Structures are given as C-alpha cells and as structure tokens.
Amino acid sequence: MKKIGLLLVLFVSLVSCSKDHEDEKVSVNSEYYGKWVRASNPAYNSIPTLEPYYVFKENKTFVKTIPNEKNASFSGTFEIVKDDKGTYFVLTYPSKNDWISTCISGTLMEAFTLNEYGNLVDQAGMCDRYGLFIKQK
Secondary structure, eight states: OHHHHHHHHHHHHHHHHHGGGSOEEOOOOGGGSEEEEEOOOGGGTOOGGGSOEEEEOTTSEEEEEEGGGTSEEEEEEEEEEEETTEEEEEEEOSSOOTTOOOSSTTOOEEEEEEOTTSOEEEGGGGGTOOOEEEEOO
16 A cells, blocks of 8 residues: 555656656747847848848747748748747748758758847758847837
C-alpha cells in the first residue's frame, strides 16, 4: 500500500512540474501588432523602399508584402512562443511560395527571434540571409 501511495505522490509531482519547463505560448502583446519593416543593410546594397515588410494583426494573422515585386503579398498565421532562451515569432503559410525566408527547402514556416532591442531577427540568417525587422511607429 505504501508503494502505491508513493507512486501516486511521485506521479502527481512529475505532472505538476512538467509544465514548468515546456515552451509557453504567450498572449500577444499589443506592441507586436502592426507593421514591421526590414532595416536597410549597406552590406547588401538594400534599398529601404524595396524591402519586404510584415503586418501582424490582432487575429493572429500576418501579411508579408514584397514591394519590389509589384506589392506581392502572402499571408498566414503566427504565434509567439516564449521559453527561457527568448521570445520567438513562428509564422506559418498555408501554401508554398518563393518568398518564405527559411533555411529548409519546402517548409511553410518562418521563424524570428525578438532581440534585446525589441527587433525581429530572421532565423534564416544562419543561411546568410539578412533580416532585421523594426517595428514601425
């Protein structure tokens, strides 16, 4: 009987502690909504008016617009995930397009890290892609 009681206490302890270490989906802070523009980068000869930008909406959808492609737009959903390493934006597109910024061919997702300055950093930077986005006021 003591073994069953001990197992029950151990099980309850493990279940109650397991959520402490899992990634949390956080409620979207209103400062995340709105237009995020890519910062120009002289090393890439970027022209600010031709850079892609994102608009994050309150209904957890986003629109990515590519001005130099006659304002081509792509939309999808996003979530914000927070863990002990930081805050991440995970964007999901409903279908494949050539403008998904990722290192993995064929994926429908983009990922960004919110840095210490409050800017979004494209995780495709690991593949030599430039992407630093600043919240437009």
